[in-house]
Amino acid sequence: MLIEPGELLAQINSPEDLKKFPKEKLVQICDELRHFIVDNVSVYGGHFGASLGVVELTVALHYVLNTPQDQLVWDVGHQAYGHKILTGRRDQFHTNRIFGGISGFPKRKESEYDSFGVGHSSTSISAALGMAVASKYKGTGIQNVAVIGDGSMTGGMAFEAMNHAGVSDSNILIVLNDNCMAIDPNVGALKDYLTDITTSHTYNKVKDEVWKLLGKFSKFGSSAQEVISKVEGAIKSALLNQSNLFESLNLRYFGPVDGHDVNHLVEILDDLKDIPGPKILHCVTVKGKGYEPAEKGNQTTWHAPGTFDKVTGEIYKKSPSKPQAPKYQDVFGHTLVELAEQDERIMGITPAMPSGSSLNIMMEAMPDRAFDVGIAEQHAVTFSAGLATQGLKPFCNIYSTFMQRAYDQVVHDVCLQNLPVVFCLDRAGFAGADGPTHHGAYDIAYFRCIPNLVVAAPMNEQELRNMMYSSLSHEGPYSIRYPRGKGVMPEWRTPFEGIPLGQGRIIKEGEEVAILTIGHIGNYAVEACETLASEGLNPAHFDMRFVKPLDEELLHEIFGKFSKVVTVEDGCLMGGFGSAVLEWMMDHGYQAQVKRLGIPDEIIEHGEQIELQEACGFDPRGIASAVRSMATVEKLS
Structure with a gap:
């Protein structure tokens, strides 16, 4: 079933078509784009809340930038549905994430508007900075923009890239899409810092005035810009000392601004085009914006809800005619709590995927023994290693595809020291509709070559439980891989039995x-x-x-x-x-x-x-x- 677009959206096959409309029509275009996403995802499934939250930002960016010559990088990419629809893939959007259809993430070979392929978190600033440095070197004058969520900002790679950007003197714009959510609610000090900025009424009132002055003074030359820039910096320091986090990295900070005011965003982005050097625009958005069940309901559920009734918001779930086997992730989550009740050494760790890995079960039952460390796989592994040196038994649960990001830590911090960390690799094998950026294809090969590391895989739920149980008596690192989805045993709560190491x-x-x-x-x-x-x-x-x-x-x-x-x-x-x-x-x-x-x-x-x-x-x-x-x-x- 092909979903019909709205009157204006039907006329937009490229950003050039978008630019033909006057600014007064942008609000209607945003409404039609949002409805088109809702209509399609409700029928065909896919990521949902993230793309709804950046509709206005997406329209504004393509209205102001000269894409694809100007290059736009979307971090992770599950927020890029509007981008795909506006860049010639509207009529193919119903094939999103379907075998043989378009990808659910930006992909270079799919479109010239997808300047960088993404799927893992925190890569956008590094990629856009590389493009910006190349642009400066070649003298092309291309605008380079990275759109990154506040959840992705918790990844260390984002900080590394900002640290480099500040000394690069390149023309990069970092757009921080701040909605206080990744897939699960964000954790850590950065979340609190951004909240302080967005809720400081005094700072924002003065900031708005400074912004207006900057726009006026910029018309009178670089000396006036320099003066107002110094005034702006002084006010920032006086009113909100914490705002210096970005400024201390030599990034010009602008915001926070309403990420759902499309006309204001167009004005701001138009101004920022003329301000040289590395800069960051802080946009405050709402995940699921414009669709009440997603906006006000459980945003983790509405990240990728599957198919649903767009009128009532009821998520469709098949009622099985017979008892069903559980998901492997749920077997892990419940079994870990069961084991932890028997063994005080056990701790649980995940990098920002408590619901996806089902570690949230232990986080609720034993909050002092289960940790969501944010989108930081490297830290998750070495943090686990630190716990292990103190006689504890950490279960570090990371998706197979994301474990690739922490490979050195597995080798250097765990295996070389022969520390008893248990790695539970969820989503091993094919991940399904998320595609090649999420397939857990390589963990057997990259793990089996590391000395001291056990590499195990259960055939069913009973074996998963028994491998988790057996890992407790092993004195070195132990990895257990299991796939996305359901197992084969409806009656899976079997008594624990030890599996001798290396026994088939x-x-x-x-x-x-x-x-x-x-x-x-x-x-x-x-x-x-x-x-x-x-x-x-x-x-x-x-x-x-x-x-x-x-x-x-x-x-x-x-x-x-x-x-x-x-x-x-x-x-x-x-x-x-x-x-x-x-x-x-x-x-x-x-x-x-x-x-x-x-x-x-x-x-x-x-x-x-x-x-x-x-x-x-x-x-x-x-x-x-x-x-x-x-x-x-x-x-x-």
């Missing part, structure tokens, strides 16, 4: 071909074996459970009996589980035909998890096909 298990005895799986994907092999049994084929199936250490005793048994082996993993083939099996086979002098199934050496786009697994050939049918082809070869020979 036999799921099914068989002949001709051995299937070796790691993690949840092993359930697909079970389904494949059932299909093959109806065809008279009887492969064996082994759940290896550990990539490191491998179960050598079990592997000797497998390669001693089978000359045909299929390995299956929801991770990259290069350096992954299958590679580990091949290395072991060669090191021990075995010869066998091994077929590896997993994520190939290419970027896999967005889509439903099963669609992507099918495309890569490790869904149940793909596994059955691989076994069938190997068994057929053997029979023909």
